[in-house]
Amino acid sequence: MPRLRAEQRKQQLIGVAVQVFARGGYSGTTTAEIARAAGVTEPILYRHFKNKAELFVAIVHSVSRSTVEHFEELIAGETDPIRRVRKVCAAIPDHIRRHADEYHVLHGALTTSRDRKVVEVIKEHYAAMHNFFRQLVKHGQDAGAFRTKMDAKKAAWHLVMTGVGYATLSLNLDIIDRATITETIDEVLRGMKQ
């Protein structure tokens, strides 16, 4: 295997770790397995990531960043608050499919790991999701589209909870169809509108 520069090697290890965790679960996977799958020795892996939790942290930071960046792009040219919410929510199914392995690893660790670092970075992830939706709601309130009596923070948690429920049911059981997503977005918007 050719020598990769540090940053490239790091990204390669993250990519391999996602796949190995997605197959075997975060808890059921060892750093030795990840090193082997990446074609490197464990000491090389440890040069970039001190332990398994650090690899997980890097995966979650990466998927959080991709998700927020994607959502920000979607609303960049859109000023209408209702259309903003619709655009972002309607894009979630495809976004989650594109990052299926990462979300699979995230949800698996969320429901099974009690490692302090793992729990902390998952909290960070949902705080980032919540922050994005809070701004979306706040923008809609400022523009007069959403009820100002509604607490933007709480409304954003409603969006995050629905999204997490959608993502886990959809990725693992495939039981939520497109029409249900559209209807759910309509209902959520009705609940927030003036």
Next chain:
Amino acid sequence: MPRLRAEQRKQQLIGVAVQVFARGGYSGTTTAEIARAAGVTEPILYRHFKNKAELFVAIVHSVSRSTVEHFEELIAGETDPIRRVRKVCAAIPDHIRRHADEYHVLHGALTTSRDRKVVEVIKEHYAAMHNFFRQLVKHGQDAGAFRTKMDAKKAAWHLVMTGVGYATLSLNLDIIDRATITETIDEVLRGMKQ
């Protein structure tokens, strides 16, 4: 250990399995560990449950039944559709805490197991939850409280998704407070009302 009659033994094994799965995860636990924790030999365990998946199926059937029964009791004396939804949704946090181990096992298997039997019984569980909420929505439509143009099946999935998101975030990260639950129920009801 005194000899227990077959049904009592079965219930004892389910109870022990819930605790062992909750600690070690469904995938990371063996029937040998469950037998040991229950103070029986593996052949005795196998007399009641052919394999690990059958134990899991029994756990999920038990928690599905408890949940539907609890929800049915809550609405038994209540005819107002809005108050019915409020009562059931407001009771979810305590219900989930009371069955924390069972829901923990269920969510862990949902996000990590690909065993066909495991996936099938989890689908059954969510179908049972969905069926309950569909009837709740339908009752509200028949009583003129909820929009009849809304598809009761899709609205019920919105409730289930929000519930699953709440349950996973709440049990594992403890980041959803009571006021957020109340606000979310209000918004969901607003979305469904005439």
